[in-house]
Amino acid sequence: MLTRSAADYERPSVSVDTILFATLDESLHVLLIRRGRWPFEGYWALPGGFVEIDESLEDAAARELFEETGLTDVSLQQLHAFGDPGRDPRSRVITISYLAQVDERQA
Template sequence: MAHTYEFPRPALTVDCVVFGFDGTGLQVLLIRRGIEPFLGAWALPGGFVRMEEDLEDAARRELEEETSLRDVFLEQLRTFGTPGRDPRGRVVSVAWYALVRPDQHPAKGDTDASEAAWFPIGGLPGLAFDHDHILAAALERLRGKIRYQPVGFELLPRHFTLTQLQALYEAILGRPIDKRNFRKKLLSFDFLTPLDEFTSGAHRPARLHRFDRRKYDAAAKRGFLFDL
């Protein structure tokens, strides 16, 4: 038997903040809207949740439809529901964030996104809706996260130098880190494996490392205090 509900119901959307690291700086994936409202404006990937959809399924579907990204790390951020945030009516959005490597996920617009592109976090265009607020909240979450969980497996190449890992942390925090203290603290957590491989080129060779996935996942699960 069908039931009716006497009160107005808001629409529900999902929005996704996709962070990437190009080796020097933190980036975010944006789409250019191909429909109104905000036609032609840059925005976070996202869209309306279908009646039969789970929230995470909706977020993953929208990501794939609008940017071609699939099978990525995805974590729920929070809900945004300030009245007036969407000119189409009363719309509540559940935001998610993802961590990927831009070289493995080239930007490709589709469906109602006429274009998709990676932007440096310090050089973003104006964003549609309240997406600047959502992005700021996601960046704050990421900066907090690296203090109690390891971050890097999704953002760095399989083999990397400690300098690259430090550059990642500095890009997320937006400030320099003391090299000696960073390496001492990080190596104490025992989820990095030094390799008998080195970088090549004109500069002094640097040892490559990889994450021990088992120890990395255990550290991420139990958490730790990484005071930077």
């Protein structure tokens, strides 16, 4: 029987994105950011980024949301995982998406 250990596998990068809804003037809005770097420079995207080796997925989502919006204490709900091997030209990236909602006072 052939067995492999975890060290025998290439490690993909892991990222998190947050779909942030805000209610403003009784209308629902979604927050998008403009990408600042290659490969998607100038494109609209959800706030997010790569997970550090020593943080949980939810901590990474909260950190990225704070870094890109200044928001804290936002309740995050894990939504879906995206893992198509060709979805990012930089490397193999698995993305975990989160859902959050804020009201006018937080927006």
